[in-house]
Structures are given as C-alpha cells and as structure tokens.
Amino acid sequence: MFCLSELEDTVRVPPDLLKLPLEVAIKKVLQKLFLDKVLSIGLCVSIYDIKSAEGGFVLPGDGAPTYKVVFIIVVFRPFVGEVIAARFKESDSNGLRLTLGFFEDIYVPAPLIPRPNRCEPDPCNRNQMRWVWIFEEQEYIIDDSYQINFRVENISYPPVPTERAEDGAIDDDGLGPVSWWEGCSERNNEDDDT
Amino acid sequence: MSGEEEENAVELKIGDEFLKAKCLMNCEVSLIFEHKYEHLQQVSEDPMNQVSQVFEKSLQYVKRFSRYKNPDVVQQVREYPLSFFSFVRVYMPYDFDRILSRHQLTEFELCVLCNLCPKTAEEAVAMVPSLKTKGRAHSDEVIEKMLNDLSLVKRFE
Numbered sequence: 035m036f037c038l039s040e041l042e043d044t045v046r047v048p049p050d051l052l053k054l055p056l057e058v059a060i061k062k063v064l065q066k067l068f069l070d071k072v073l074s075i076g077l078c079v080s081i082y083d084i085k086s087a088e089g090g091f092v093l094p095g096d097g098a099p100t101y102k103v104v105f106i107i108v109v110f111r112p113f114v115g116e117v118i119a120a121r122f123k124e125s126d127s128n129g130l131r132l133t134l135g136f137f138e139d140i141y142v143p144a145p146l147i148p149r150p151n152r153c154e155p156d157p158c159n160r161n162q163m164r165w166v167w168i169f170e171e172q173e174y175i176i177d178d179s180y181q182i183n184f185r186v187e188n189i190s191y192p193p194v195p196t197e198r199a200e201d202g203a204i205d206d207d208g209l210g211p212v213s214w215w216e217g218c219s220e221r222n223n224e225d226d227d228t
Numbered sequence: 229m230s231g232e233e234e235e236n237a238v239e240l241k242i243g244d245e246f247l248k249a250k251c252l253m254n255c256e257v258s259l260i261f262e263h264k265y266e267h268l269q270q271v272s273e274d275p276m277n278q279v280s281q282v283f284e285k286s287l288q289y290v291k292r293f294s295r296y297k298n299p300d301v302v303q304q305v306r307e308y309p310l311s312f313f314s315f316v317r318v319y320m321p322y323d324f325d326r327i328l329s330r331h332q333l334t335e336f337e338l339c340v341l342c343n344l345c346p347k348t349a350e351e352a353v354a355m356v357p358s359l360k361t362k363g364r365a366h367s368d369e370v371i372e373k374m375l376n377d378l379s380l381v382k383r384f385e
Contacts, residue, residue: 035339036257036290038250070282079286080261108257110286115236117355119293119344136285183344183355
C-alpha cells in the first residue's frame with residue numbers, strides 16, 4: 035500500500051537551480067534523486083513535502099550549496115501477506131503477470147493459481163497461453179476483464195548498484211523492478227460477486 | 229522490526245514502524261495527487277512536463293481503486309493548504325478514529341479494508357485475516373457492523 039515516509043538527506047543544489055525559490059530547487063533535486071526509485075522503504079512515487087532545510091554551506095572546490103533536508107515522500111510499499119488489487123497483464127505456461135500501472139513486475143507462478151485449472155493456448159493471441167479456473171462446473175477465463183486481487187507471498191529486490199557515496203537515512207538507491215510472487219486469491223469481482 | 233521475525237501481514241507482523249506509521253488509503257493518495265496536479269496546473273505553463281510517468285500512472289491507479297469516489301472532491305481539495313506537515317485525513321477524521329478505536333483496528337488493516345471494499349465478513353477476513361486474530365477474535369456480526377460503519381463515512385465538510 036501507499037505510505038508516507040519521513041527521510042533526511044544531504045542535498046546538493048546545482049548552481050543552475052539557484053535562481054528558483056529554495057524549496058522549489060530542493061524539490062527538483064529530490065525528485066531527480068528519488069522519484070521512481072526503489073528504496074528500502076518502497077518505491078518512491080512522489081515528494082510530498084519538505085519539512086526543513088538547513089545549511090546552504092558551499093564546500094571548498096564546489097560551486098554548489100549543500101543543505102541538510104528533512105522531507106516526506108509517498109512510497110508504494112507492498113507487505114508480505116497484504117492483498118492488493120491489480121489488473122491482468124499477460125500470461126504464459128509459467129503463470130500470470132499482473133500490473134498496477136506504475137508497477138508491472140508482479141508474477142503469479144502456476145502452482146499458486148486457483149485449482150482446479152487448466153492452461154491452453156489463447157485463441158485471440160497465438161503467442162500467449164491463457165489460464166482457466168474451474169469452479170463448481172463453471173469456467174472462468176483469467177484475463178483482463180476484471181480486477182484481480184492477489185496476496186503478496188514474496189518480495190525480491192534485484193542486486194542494486196550503490197551509486198551514491200553519501201549515507202543518509204536511506205539505505206538503497208536502486209533502479210529496477212521489485213518482483214513479487216503471490217498466491218492468487220482470485221477475486222474476479224469487478225461488477226459481480228463471486 | 230527485529231531480524232528474526234519474518235514479515236507477514238496475514239498475522240500483522242509488519243514492523244512496528246509501519247503499524248504506527250502513516251499508511252495511506254488509495255482515496256487519500258488520490259486526493260494528494262489531484263491536489264498536486266491542480267497546483268502544478270496553476271503555477272506552470274506546461275504541467276504535463278512536470279509530471280512524471282510514475283506519478284501519472286500512480287494517480288490513475290488510486291483513482292480507479294478508491295473506496296470513496298467523490299466527483300466534487302477536487303473542488304474541496306483546492307481550498308486546502310498545499311503544504312501541511314502532519315497529514316490530516318480529509319475525510320471526517322472523527323469517523324475513522326472512532327472506527328479504529330471501536331473495532332481495535334490498526335491503520336494498516338483499515339487501509340487494506342478501504343482499498344479493497346469487501347462486502348461481507350467472509351470477504352473481509354479473506355482479505356485481512358488478522359481481523360480474527362491478535363486477541364480480538366471478531367465475530368462475523370461485529371465485522372459486518374464495522375463494514376457498515378466504513379460505508380457510512382462521509383467526506384469532510
């Protein structure tokens with residue numbers, strides 16, 4: 035789910051931004067550093083607010099001032115065991131792939147798809163396999179017609195190169211997907227009840 | 229959260245900092261982002277340039293999976309200050325606080341319930357198994373009362 039998270043970091047404001055109001059300049063630098071990055075606390079989707087900015091000292095040999103900034107960001111942070119609403123993206127014989135729009139690396143491996151089920155070639159898309167859930171003699175095709183609720187089983191972070199030399203309150207500065215495997219607690223309930 | 233305890237929201241093991249931290253419901257994120265977008269439109273000649281893809285797609289997601297959908301909420305939000313240090317629930321804060329304490333819910337559980345909108349006690353427990361644990365052992369009747377309370381929460385006037 036989405037969370038507000040307070041962070042502290044040392045921010046260098048490059049000279050070309052100094053003509054802007056300080057808060058705007060700092061926000062721009064923070065956006066560049068954090069937006070769409072995976073941190074240990076989650077995927078940063080927005081800089082919410084700047085609580086304080088202190089300092090502004092220019093270090094010797096540098097043309098730019100450095101500030102100690104306390105700020106709040108909005109992160110998306112999945113929890114193991116949390117149920118999240120998503121949409122279908124694609125499927126193959128290994129399982130399903132789901133998407134949230136801003137995040138697309140959600141995988142449901144075949145063993146976690148509700149049973150009984152079967153996998154067959156997709157008549158509308160030759161390259162894809164589709165999954166069909168059989169429940170009380172009714173067949174439900176798993177596709178993008180409905181919202182799919184899934185439970186987070188596992189979160190994996192790819193190895194992350196640490197570009198930044200500073201240690202702030204932030205552990206990781208990562209790019210790249212976080213992939214989750216879920217038990218698909220299948221709930222196709224967009225318009226009707228199942 | 230200690231290293232030995234594995235995270236598991238099913239049993240509400242999600243780290244103390246998140247049990248008390250500001251979990252946001254999708255509808256609240258929707259308000260924040262709409263507000264931000266409105267503000268950008270006012271100050272910039274080209275707001276689309278300012279808005280990143282992840283922001284836009286997140287906004288799309290939260291608008292879609294929001295419990296409380298109020299078409300005129302953006303109008304209300306414009307009157308709110310852009311920057312407020314401690315997050316204020318724009319939906320009747322009294323209602324949520326009352327629901328939280330009456331049913332002994334954590335913020336996390338409340339947010340999951342509001343994001344997924346279960347219609348019955350059975351659905352609610354499937355989505356938030358911890359409702360039946362953690363020493364509360366809510367009966368189905370109590371859970372249904374809670375779901376009813378949630379459906380009655382009104383937008384902050």
